[in-house]
Amino acid sequence: MQPCNGQLTTDDGQKVMTEQDKKFMRRAIELAQKGIDADQGGPFGAVVVKDGEIIGEGCNRVTSTNDPTAHAEIVAIREACKNLNDFQLDGCVIYTSCEPCPMCLGAIYWARPARMYFACNREDAARIGFDDHFIYDEIERPIEQRHIESINFLREEGLAVFENWAHKLVKTEY
Amino acid sequence: MQPCNGQLTTDDGQKVMTEQDKKFMRRAIELAQKGIDADQGGPFGAVVVKDGEIIGEGCNRVTSTNDPTAHAEIVAIREACKNLNDFQLDGCVIYTSCEPCPMCLGAIYWARPARMYFACNREDAARIGFDDHFIYDEIERPIEQRHIESINFLREEGLAVFENWAHKLVKTEY
Numbered sequence: 396m397q398p399c400n401g402q403l404t405t406d407d408g409q410k411v412m413t414e415q416d417k418k419f420m421r422r423a424i425e426l427a428q429k430g431i432d433a434d435q436g437g438p439f440g441a442v443v444v445k446d447g448e449i450i451g452e453g454c455n456r457v458t459s460t461n462d463p464t465a466h467a468e469i470v471a472i473r474e475a476c477k478n479l480n481d482f483q484l485d486g487c488v489i490y491t492s493c494e495p496c497p498m499c500l501g502a503i504y505w506a507r508p509a510r511m512y513f514a515c516n517r518e519d520a521a522r523i524g525f526d527d528h529f530i531y532d533e534i535e536r537p538i539e540q541r542h543i544e545s546i547n548f549l550r551e552e553g554l555a556v557f558e559n560w561a562h563k564l565v566k567t568e569y
Numbered sequence: 570m571q572p573c574n575g576q577l578t579t580d581d582g583q584k585v586m587t588e589q590d591k592k593f594m595r596r597a598i599e600l601a602q603k604g605i606d607a608d609q610g611g612p613f614g615a616v617v618v619k620d621g622e623i624i625g626e627g628c629n630r631v632t633s634t635n636d637p638t639a640h641a642e643i644v645a646i647r648e649a650c651k652n653l654n655d656f657q658l659d660g661c662v663i664y665t666s667c668e669p670c671p672m673c674l675g676a677i678y679w680a681r682p683a684r685m686y687f688a689c690n691r692e693d694a695a696r697i698g699f700d701d702h703f704i705y706d707e708i709e710r711p712i713e714q715r716h717i718e719s720i721n722f723l724r725e726e727g728l729a730v731f732e733n734w735a736h737k738l739v740k741t742e743y
Contacts, residue, residue, distance in 0.1 A: 405720055405722040406668055406721050406722050406723070406724050406725075407721060410720055410722075412720075412722050417722075417723065418720070420722065420726075421723070424723070424726050424727050424729075424730055427730045428730045428733065431734055432735065434740070436741075436743075437635070437734070437743070438731055438733070438734035448715045457656050457679075457743050458741040458743055461651060461654055461656045462647055462650055462651070462656065463650060463656045463657070463658075463676065463679040463680040464608050464643050464646060464647060464676050464679070464680075469638050470635065471636060472638060473636055476635045476636055477635060477636070477639060479635075480635055481635055482631050482632055482635045482636065482637045482639070492730065493727060493731075494712070494721075496675060497671055497672075497674070497678075497708055498637045498672050498673040498674075498675025498676050498678075498679060499672075499675070499706070500671070500675075500708055501670060501671040501672025501673070501674075501675055501704055501708075502637065502638050502672050503717060504671075504703070504704045504707060504717065505631075505637040505670075505672060506637040506638075507615070507725075509717075509718075510717065510718045510720070511717055511718070511719045511720070512719075512720045512721075512722060512723050513719065513720075513721055514721070514722065514723045514726060514727030515724055515727040516721065516724065519728060519731055520731075522731075523731045523735045524742060530674075530678045533674070533678060534671055534674055534675075534705070534708060535709060536670070543677065543681075543682065543683075543685055544684045544685070545684075545685045545686075545687065546584055546684070546685070546686045546687070547580050547581060547582050547583075547668075547686075547687055547688070547690065548586050548590070548591075548594065548688065549580070549591065549594045549598070549688045550597070550688050550693070551580075552594075552598050552688060552692065553666045553667060553688030553689040553693070554688075554689055554693060555598075556598055556601045556602045556605070556666065557612055557689060557693055557694075557696075557697045558601065558669075560605055560611070560612035560614070560697055561697045563605060564676075566605070566608070567632040569610075569631050569632055569637075
């Protein structure tokens with residue numbers, strides 16, 4: 396704590412956080428609590444901020460919406476992109492109540508925000524039954540050794556569409 | 570090819586595919602082509618099959634819907650789960666026209682289908698401008714060394730919600 400200028404250090408003491416950072420993270424944590432109170436899904440919340448304003452937020456809704464991809468970060472990213480009318484989060488900051496799982500981390504990289512803050516970490520999540528470790532291990536494993544059997548075939552037929560994309564003159568790249 | 574029994578081997582010659590597998594993969598490839606023809610997004614398609622029936626399918630819609638998470642696999646998984654009224658894809662098979670990116674691989678692990686087939690691979694995707702390699706590298710990198718700055722703070726406040734989840738008596742786990 397450095398109360399002289401209203402700033403805080405991070406949990407590892409390495410960076411200086413502002414009161415605004417604290418406010419947005421507390422909103423993400425509040426969304427996590429509201430989510431479990433309303434039986435939406437697991438105890439996770441996230442907000443996306445641009446220019447000091449929340450432009451997307453959400454809690455985990457996996458079990459209430461039967462959507463295994465409805466993690467808090469994905470819900471918040473989708474809402475923020477809709478509001479921005481863009482598929483990129485240029486100059487945005489994501490605050491999430493827990494370190495993202497590999498799916499959400501992938502989504503964050505595709506959305507390309509400027510920065511990401513998280514409160515709990517993956518070990519904390521594993522201790523309450525949300526173990527991402529298995530997925531991290533699987534991603535690093537050669538595809539033919541994965542637990543969900545993954546089989547490659549008809550590559551040549553798939554490549555024909557890639558060729559068509561490569562030669563398409565008018566297209567939106569991302 | 571083993572025309573005597575209507576079965577095919579995979580591109581690496583290791584496994585035997587059925588005519589039905591071929592039909593579903595061709596549908597995924599067709600969705601990829603239709604997607605680029607209709608300017609929906611990148612050249613990717615996917616289908617989810619249960620008991621020999623397609624229960625979800627889709628193409629990449631990132632740029633047309635301003636949703637960076639709308640990859641073909643995620644679109645197909647969300648539709649299949651909605652149709653099954655479940656957040657798990659028990660006994661299902663996913664056919665995708667290209668090896669999933671880390672986000673989609675994470676989604677597949679959360680959805681837990683029985684098996685996954687893919688046509689093009691990640692090197693093919695990189696050659697037409699969709700380079701997942703950066704994301705794979707970032708996932709393996711220690712969090713403090715990532716290119717999107719990732720900062721941990723307010724962990725203790727986040728943990729309070731995890732405690733509340735751990736002690737919640739009635740909840741749906743996933």
